[in-house]
Amino acid sequence: MYTGLQHLHSYLTYLVLLGLIISFLAALAGLFGSRLFTDKDRKLSLLGLIPVHLQWVVGIILYFVSPRGFSNFSGEAMGDSVSRLYILEHPLTMIIAVILITIGYSRAKRMQGTNAGFKSIAIFYGIGLALILLRIPWNAWPGN
Template sequence: MDTGLQHLHSYMTYLVLLGVLISFGAALAGWLGNKTFTDKDRKMGLLGLIPVHLQWVIGVILYFVSPLGMKNFSGEAMGDSVSRLYILEHPLTMIIAVVLITIGYSRAKRQIGTDNRGFKSIAIFYGIGLFLILLRIPWNAWPGN
């Protein structure tokens, strides 16, 4: 079961990156273009939010069923950089990214019809979240490597 979840989690990353990039790009264009944040723009933010949350749920399940996750947790594993990545660094960084993206979307949806603050919120929070996601993807285990 964990092998199938690992594959799903790995390949879903493409969808996450695409969704967050599209949302971030649209928000950045709206913010720099000084446009008014509309309901259509809020829905564009969902392109990044929904895949990130789905990926997080799959990741939490995987963390508890995979031999690389919680089952591998020990003081000895903290000395190994690969084990530490899977046990602590990757999950913690991704949780922070998911929280930031969620905060950005939540703040933006309250700004519909006002000015460009919704774009600013999505651009900043999704941008930081995207940076954190790219920072802690285990590139050595990326599909195709």
Template sequence: MYTGLQHLHSYLSYLVLLGLVISFIVGLAGMFGSKPFSDKDRKLSLLGLIPTHLQWVIGVILYFVSPLGADSISGAAMKDSVTRLYILEHPLTMIIAVILITIGYARAKRSIGENRGFKNIAIFYGLGLLLILIRIPWNAWPGN
């Protein structure tokens, strides 16, 4: 079960990044294009939201079944940068990124018919994407 979840979490990250990049670009284009945020644009922003939430749920499950997760929390683990990344830095940063992306979607959803919906998507999804890119454990990235 652990190995399957680990592979799913690793490969789903490609879909998360793709969805967030598409949503972010659409948000930027709409923000600078001065057009109103439509229901179609709201649905397009779900390309970033849904995979991110699915990835987060899988990550939470993985955190509690992985030997690198909750079981390895200790004072000594905080001195090792790789262990600290897996038990503290990666999960905490991803939670903040998911919260930002969710806030951006919720704010944009209430802005149908106004241009600020694009601004919300561009800012919040952009910040979430940046946090995700900063704290991905690149040494464990699929294909490395």
């Protein structure tokens, strides 16, 4: 079960990144194109939100079943940079990113009919995407 969750979490990251990049670029195009944020644009921004939430659920489950996660939490582990990454830095940064992306989507859906919906998606999804890219453990990805 652990190995399957680990692989799911790793490969789902590609879907998360793709969805966020598409949503972010569409928001930038709408923002700089001076278009109005419509229901179609709101649905397009779900391409970023849904995979992020799915990844978060898988990540939380993995955090509690992984030997590198919660069960490894100790003062000694905090001294090791790799252990600290898996115990604290990666999960905390990802939770912040999920919260920001969710806030961006929630704000934008209330701004339909204005250009401000694109701005909300661009800012919050952009910051969330940057946080995700900063704290992905690249060396642990399959193939590395």
